Amino acid sequence: MEPLIVQTGDRFGRWAELTRSHGETLSVGRNYSNDLVIADPYVDPEQIRFSHSSGEWRLEVIQKTNPILVNGQAIGSGGTYIDSGDRITIGRTQFHVLSPHHQVEPTRKMLLFSRFGHGQSLRLFALSMMVFACAVEMIIGYQALSQEVNWKELFSDSLTNGLVILFWASIWALTGRLLRHQPNFTAQLGFTALITTLFSIIWPLGGYAEYTLNSVLLGEITLWLITLVFLVVLFRVNLSLATNLKHYTAIAVVTASTLLLTTYALMELNTGDFDTSPEFSSALKPPFAQLSGTRSLEEYQTEFGALFDEVDTLTRQE
């Protein structure tokens, strides 16, 4: 006879809490006389019993104050036959029933840790990434200055950037501690620093795209795309370190796109149709960044003239 295994406490990354049958029956309820005692005030003292008959396991109802669900469906007082993998709900408690031969999920391959491992090299990686992040932030700040070199401000900006990365990694470490019982703080820190720094380096490309292609629209699209890719990669890595979810990439794409779409929608909703200040392409970059050709003065004047006709049509719209 195959034993029945009841898996409660369905938590990833931890020994599952299993109760194995030793005989032909296994009783479940709140009384301490049961084989599996469930401390849930919505569960009856003697609620159900699994019993083995003619090669199959059957769920029998003994007491029923609240409905008993098998895979989300309520069952009657007569009980029902059960299969390996079924999810049973009694009171507010859920558990699975399994046979010893129940198929387990294929082993996943680690992508991030194959090279770094968990030891000294990971700590070294995280530390160097943090230094890299702060240094890049300082260089970016230095490139943007024009009035005078204010080292204090550069340091403070770069440290603030470091703190934000630290905070972000800590949140994910806490999430990991809760969901996987492993914080993985060092790895979260290292990868967050690496990804945000790469983002800071490529982010100005939006302005260059606008200037080079002479198009505000293309510049904006570039910026949103860069941000989307950044968020997807960041979420993908954070999730894979902090959870055991199945479809990291899909979840990261959905989360990042939802976030950006919501932001975009909010921005659009808060922008009125009327503005007293002009919206125009204000990007100016060094001479090498100018790839789109120049117009002749005559062409430009024709274009400017066309704007008058455009605003004339606006006056006719209410």
Place this chain on the structure above:
Amino acid sequence: MCKIPCRILLLIVLTVVTAPAPASDVATELFGDNRHLVYQIRVIDQGSGDKSSIGSGFQISSDGYLATNFHVVASYVHKPEKYRLEYVAHDGSTGTLSLAGFDIIHDLAIVMAENAPAGHFTLETEQLDKGDRIYSMGNPQDLGMTIIEGTYNGLIKTSRYQKILFSGSLNPGMSGGPGLNSDGRIIGVNVSKGGEQLSFLVPVAYLKNLLGEISHGRRTGEYQVQIREALLAEQDAFYGPILQREWDQYAMFEVILPGQLDDSLKCWGHTVDIDDILYEGVEQHCKSQDVIYLDQGLKTGAFAYDYEWIETDALNRFQFYDLMESRFVHKPLSNSHSEENSTSYRCQTDFVTLDRQPWRISACTRAYRQYRGLYDALILMASVGKNDHGVIVRIGAAGISKANALGLLSKFTRSIAWNH
């Protein structure tokens, strides 16, 4: 000996000698003789039945014409269905007013009073001399009729629409009141204040013109059409000669730019002077001195342009262009239109080659909804060919026609040259 008593005596004598006794007498006399000819003008909100704005006005003919400022009655002109006009005489009696005509450019309006009493001011024909004592009457801040005394200081030269400089202190509510010489004849109409003891009057000649046109029945037709035609004609009168004439050149380091385009503009120069700064900046601003009041929150007629030269040997090319980018903003016209009055701006930004150097030019325009053919135009230009020096040009013109805006862009850009 007799030190203190003698000093007191001397002080008394001096006080008596230097006191402006005759002038005060003139003011007292003028006030007494003319107070019954000066009125408070009220724009009454029909909905609430209460006054929404006030100003002053004065009688200029025996048949009941009162002169005031356009801006006093502007809300009535724009929305006659929402407001009505009323006068309050010196004795507190009130009466109804109707609009006879207005001159939006010089901020004048003539209204007709129902049951106006007899008597009126005479409009002066003789010129005044600088330094002559002149007087102004009106009802400041609804506090009651007052008279103030000041000095005639001629016509302002840097002004698109001639004004008298009155060294006296006008206050809100006195707009539209009479400016008098010591004989009690009208020399101008109170219009605005420029600072402490610095006020402006509209010369009486414009009032005479307006009165003449009204008498000949020439100021008729829909108010908005009259305003539009006046604005279009005025901007043609201003930009026409500018676009015709040969422009002075103004050399700003390596680049040659147009100089002062008209005598009515004022130009100011300015060098950026901050310790340890990593660049050198020189700016020039030129600006017309007047705007035309159309309605609350709606002014037009401003014209201004700025040049900014930036040069550095301490910034690298990325830093230099970050600096240029931060300065690459359109000139604010600050005529704060609302959606009711104008459209949003539409802009065109492109690379254009001027005198063999690449420039980034952004030109924007928006249309006035009520006045077809009038626009606000903004032009912004930055030279983008060098890594360590460049110039930014900003031009702003409010209430300009398409032809003049295009002419301005064309002539301005063609006037730019480099000292290679």
